[in-house]
Amino acid sequence: MTYEAGGLVGVGMLRIHFTTDDLLKTRVVSSPDPMWELVLSVFRLRRRLAVARYEPWYRQVKAEAARSDLLQRIRLMLMPMIPASGYFPDFLTPEYRRHGGIESIIEAVAGCPRIVLRSQLDLLDRGRGSPWLERLYEADSAAREDLQKLLMDYQRIALVPHWNAIRNSVETDRAMRTRALLDGGVDGLLHSYRPLMRWAPPVLHVRYSVDQTLHLNGRGLLLAPSHFGQGPANSLADPALPPVLVYPAGYDRAAVPVTVRALGRLMGGTRASILIATETATTSGELARRVGVSAATVSHHLSALRAAGLLSTLHQGELILHTRTSTGSALVDAAHTSGT
Template sequence: MIRVHLTAADLARVRFAPRPAPLQELNTALLTLCQPGDALRYGPWRQRLLHRLPDAVRPLRDLVPAARAPSFLDVFADDLHEGLAAPRATPAAVVRAELTRVYATHPAPPPPWVRDLHRGDADAWRVLRQAQHAAFETVLRPAWSLVQDLHRAEFTRYAVTAAEAGVGAALCAAVPDSAFRADVWELAAHRDADVRPAGRGLTLLPTFHWSGAPLVADLPGQPVYVTYPAGPGVPPSPAAAGDRAGALSAVLGRARYEALLVLAEAHTTGQLARRLGLSDATASEHAAALRAAGLITTVRAGRAVRHRRTALGDLLVRPRDRPAPPDRATADRPPADA
């Protein structure tokens, strides 16, 4: 079990990564690719990728000769180019210590390029960058838009739960096999450890290529990152990447999702109800839930109230998603201002 000890300062800094981290998602995908088991769920995906992986990816296997990878591969940047540059910025002493650790119990010596990396050779760093880039393009790029949609849906699920039930409940809802006791978040894991952010905070990052225990990264000077399995439980398929709205709609419910689309412009409760074909009471209930999650704002305008999507709501709704056209017979023209 991993016990994450959270101070008041840490609880104030609990956050949910707003976007997926390309290289951390890649790490979990490669971990799943290399581990045996669950052939029914992962077999076809593994077979397809193993036949497509280019030779340029092979150096990544050299860096993980045993179960745990060197810490400088834990990169949580949400921009691919920034992430690819991040390992090179790792202090040389940390790189040497991590490479020594991962090869300490391995019977075979490290290959020449890893020894060059241990010395800080620039060409060796280029080998690593090229391997990560080739792996991302092969393993994740075809389904990356779906990963982004799934992440957005998981972000929303967390936001709604935190707004309705608090941070502790949201943490346990994100990772079902966990428990929050006093100021300690307990995570089921294959190792026993106590992690103390000590004011650095905690960042949650869902992954959609991993179904094992949560992965906890405690890196100096950074928040503690908890990467946890989410989504449908199977690797995202490129064939499903066209369903942009499905993931978010499944989390919010169809009516609330449609309300979020409509509220790109301000609507009163009555206008929203007519736009969605609902009763005023039901529309008010949906608006209250979206407001509690920070996805819309509500302001009074005379005897009525007007609802409109917030910046957080805009973040969750992709620009090319559009609300259904209104029923001209019953819909009022929405006001132009908030």
């Protein structure tokens, strides 16, 4: 489970204590965690906030959900489990499964062991909850099926059509953190999170919805930027679970589309997107997923970018990585600066 601050910023502090082993094991996720994005999107659906980047998403999801009974099911079933502020259950955001799609993750959520289900729902104020939530508390099989169907239906309209934007948010934040790590090691990485977090070794002070202390005890920390994250960071309530810190993806969300548009006039949208995505060393397969084209198309554009001196290819054993040259980076930076 995690805590969402209900729109309040800095109402508490999470103090994360690191050991030397924890610093060695600290890492940033390589792709968005679908269940964290799903859960945090419910807060954006409940409270629009004054954030312009969510406005088109909000309008589209509300309109799509209202065409069926989905909006009613969200209000009667999902929102009581994800209240406007405070606690929501950890079982909604299970440990990230790299090789499983969101369907298998949702299936695992709905099949959560009864003892875990009840212990975590006990922490919710269910006084204003729906009768369905009480049935879920009893681990009723029909209620579990309802939960699985609801999560599947919701993610189809709230996540799937918007996954490119979600992925771009996370990957751009990751590129920023990678640069901070390369320039300053883990110390530089953790310092890069100001003002949301303050690194005062060996403790990371994080703006949070409540006051809480977490000792990593050699387990390391998984840092997870979130497209739908807003305000203070989120974490799991149970300190025995693998430590994860979910924070708002921090970058100028207008910059990437502007750059693609500017470079696209020169070299085409697909080639521009590939050049932008190779800020850090990336495989062909990762590029194909990011840009949304076939492996053959990526290979064709990589050859053209290499021939133009904008991209280089590195071989590390069987691993083949592509990254921008200084000329390619200068071209991207110029497009950012032009803003056209």
